[in-house]
Amino acid sequence: MAVYTDVSFEELESFLAGYNIGVPLTFKGIAEGVENSNYFLSTGKGSFILTLYEKRVKTEDLPFFLGLLEHLAAGGIPCPLPVRNLAGAQSTTLGGRPAALFTFLNGVSLRRPEASHCAAVGTALAKMHAAGKGFALSRKNALGHDGWGELVEACLPRADEIEPGLADQIRTAHAEITSNWPNGLPQGVIHADLFPDNVLFMNGAVSGLIDFYFACNDAFVYDLAVMLNAWCFETDVAFNVTKSKSLIAAYAKQRPLSQEEREALPILTRGAALRFLLTRLYDWLNHDPHALVRPKDPRDYSRRLRFHRKVRGIGEYGL
């Protein structure tokens, strides 16, 4: 939650000269997006988000991310639409950073979503998966199961500083998950980070899906596994099967899950828990005390991982 690159009004004015969106009425840095600098902009023609890409988003990935948003928006998904400039480009440069302008979506993200919200977002996820079909570009999941080994090695030496026994838990879980990872599941474009932060609601309905900067090509059901972790645990890390059932049922109503996908779920939920445990742990251990963002507690995910590793069958997820 920070603004890393400071944009003056004068820089904004010359940037906007390349667009046909009118004159700024309001321009404020917003505390949103761990990876980028974001500004809220309103003009006589509407409201917008201006994003400056900081080092964690690779410039060569921008055509995928921005092209995907345009593709999804054309398919009726309520996601930010990149506004093309007068030259037809989806991104340009501002303050020495790649920058893009997006339509602004109304709605608020929930801290404590209810089962009804889980159902609404399950439906939205399935629609997003369908709308991703036909998108011409593809992107490997940089944080997919075959990429965790490096993070495991980097984290193991100091993992027990965070929680006694954590190194052991990670080593065992990593071996067990990767050797049982299912192949050949139905694939397509997934969001890969659809946490409550990244979903906007209005009057109980989904009004926006945002922050597609982990989107990639991977198994559709992995998105569900991420969401079971992100939406279906209470703050005390108790699993709420009512929420999980609502989420999966609403998703499957739009896009039925095959028997293979259902059976893959327990290993994928462990994998998703391990992925967020590893990145949080890495950020925690390698945190720059001068950084403007406070790292998230990795223990929330070691507890989730322990839960999933005890699950005996898909019935425990409400299937």
Next chain:
Amino acid sequence: MAVYTDVSFEELESFLAGYNIGVPLTFKGIAEGVENSNYFLSTGKGSFILTLYEKRVKTEDLPFFLGLLEHLAAGGIPCPLPVRNLAGAQSTTLGGRPAALFTFLNGVSLRRPEASHCAAVGTALAKMHAAGKGFALSRKNALGHDGWGELVEACLPRADEIEPGLADQIRTAHAEITSNWPNGLPQGVIHADLFPDNVLFMNGAVSGLIDFYFACNDAFVYDLAVMLNAWCFETDVAFNVTKSKSLIAAYAKQRPLSQEEREALPILTRGAALRFLLTRLYDWLNHDPHALVRPKDPRDYSRRLRFHRKVRGIGEYGL
């Protein structure tokens, strides 16, 4: 520029139950205000700023700050108007902090204001000084000339770490300024921190004066002295007399300056430069590396102070 206190949508909802402003459409933390946490909120009834007061604003000062804004807004000054809740209160509590809701002002703050902007803000300042008359409460300037001694003592031992000779400069300037400080100048409510950050413009005209959390009762002309420091130096700290002339002339057209006030200006500009040098230096030397705000470079103000101490007469300010 940070959000210190995190407010969930659910906390917001129960807070808004006490107001008659409708249901939230958008709620985002904004990177604005060094002292407080600020959120942008829009509802069907308009746009608002929600402010949570962190430790640097004293709760006992809130009736002065909030009452002043209501008084100024009633007098036609474009400042945030505190929205009273259903119980008639101007402030309440949220997330364990005192909190207030304000009308949102359109406009953008400038990084590099021109002489015409200086003139516009000079007029706005004089109108604010006039509108402050009749406000029932008063507040001492906590960072006035008789309060600098403590900061001087706290900063001197390590001042030379920042700039060789800085301790000497501060000691001499402090003695010279306080012993020549003029008394009996026309007083009233002043803003005391009217930097370009705190003024919003639309189409070249002032659309908002914000951030009144240093407002207090002091000499009107001290506000001008602060502004000569904040608006009339270029980024290379060269003084721009055209801007200064525009600012003072526009102010004086609304509220003529007495001979005493004009002659007081050189010592007051030195005092204002010393005040911002001292607070920036203190924050720089006592910066918590885990804080979300990066301190501002105090040397911008040691250079201003050196300029003012060489000024031979009010002609150099364009008077």
